[in-house]
Every structure is written in structure tokens, then in C-alpha cells.
Amino acid sequence: MTEMPEPVLRWRVRRDLLVLKVIAVLVLALLTVLSRDDPRGMILAGVAALAVAALALRDVLAPVRLSADGEGLVVVKGFAGSQRVPWSAVERVRVDRRTRFTSRTELLEIDTGEGVYLLSRFDLGAPCQEVADELRVFRTGT
Structure with missing residues (x-):
């Protein structure tokens, strides 16, 4: 007789939120490149891109x-x-x-x-x- 697998409930980050974070990273990276003439804007957009990228990476590594x-x-x-x-x-x-x-x-x-x-x-x-x-x-x- 085969043993029934034990039920498991799982809750995960919604995939659409991950997609939005990836899009935000791309937009912020583009803003970073377009802000070459504005060092403050470039730093701000770059830091924001890195922060959102870290959040998106967490969603990929531990969904x-x-x-x-x-x-x-x-x-x-x-x-x-x-x-x-x-x-x-x-x-x-x-x-x-x-x-x-x-x-x-x-x-x-x-x-x-x-x-x-x-x-x-x-x-x-x-x-x-x-x-x-x-x-x-x-x-x-x-």
C-alpha cells in the first residue's frame, strides 16, 4: 500500500509583483544612464535601482x-x-x-x-x- 503524501500549504510572493519590480529596475537603470549629466540624479536613480533589484532577487531566491x-x-x-x-x-x-x-x-x-x-x-x-x-x-x- 502506498502512503498518501502529507498535505502542504504554501504562500508565496505573487509573480506579478516580481514582474513589476523587474520593470522598475529596468526603468531606474535607464534613468541612471540618462542622468549622466546630473551626478545627484544618477546616484539617486542608481541606488534606487540597486535597492529594487535586491528586493526582486529575494523574490526569486525565496518566493x-x-x-x-x-x-x-x-x-x-x-x-x-x-x-x-x-x-x-x-x-x-x-x-x-x-x-x-x-x-x-x-x-x-x-x-x-x-x-x-x-x-x-x-x-x-x-x-x-x-x-x-x-x-x-x-x-x-x-
Whole structure:
């Protein structure tokens, strides 16, 4: 008898956001070249191109920011690394909502007691509350 593979849930950066970052890098690189006569503009555009390129590279190297299976979670850590967190180490999963001026942010917060992992909807490719609900159902079955 063959063993059924264990279900795995994965949340990743949306591909369209990666494409937008690559386009932004190309536009900023072009602006850098076109700003040869303006040293400040050239430096500003060049630094911006490098920063966006670093963000795009992270999306290529670590597209899956969070996954869950029967043993626990795998969460992105650092620039492109990851860390396995067993379910027994997860103390709390919640959505942190903050409003500042007219801007509202939501972050998925995974608290292990020894550390806190924060993931945005841009990291997850889905609304944070939806991911928190899916994790709860996956973990507890209810």
C-alpha cells in the first residue's frame, strides 16, 4: 500500500509583483544612464535601482515565504533563508492591524516565544486574515 503524501500549504510572493519590480529596475537603470549629466540624479536613480533589484532577487531566491505541513511551519528568515518551526513551538498566530493617519497595515504575526515572524500580504500573496484562518484550520482541524 502506498502512503498518501502529507498535505502542504504554501504562500508565496505573487509573480506579478516580481514582474513589476523587474520593470522598475529596468526603468531606474535607464534613468541612471540618462542622468549622466546630473551626478545627484544618477546616484539617486542608481541606488534606487540597486535597492529594487535586491528586493526582486529575494523574490526569486525565496518566493515561498511560508509553508505549513503536519510537522510545523517553514518561514522565510533573513534575506533568502528559511527556518523550520515545529507546531509545538508556535505559541500564537494572529493578524496585527495598525492604522496610521489614513494608511492601514496588516501583518501576519507568528510568535514562537523566542522570536516573532512578520509577513505582509505582499509576502504571502493573500490577505493575512485568510492565511491565519487557514493555518488555524490546518493545525487544529476545526
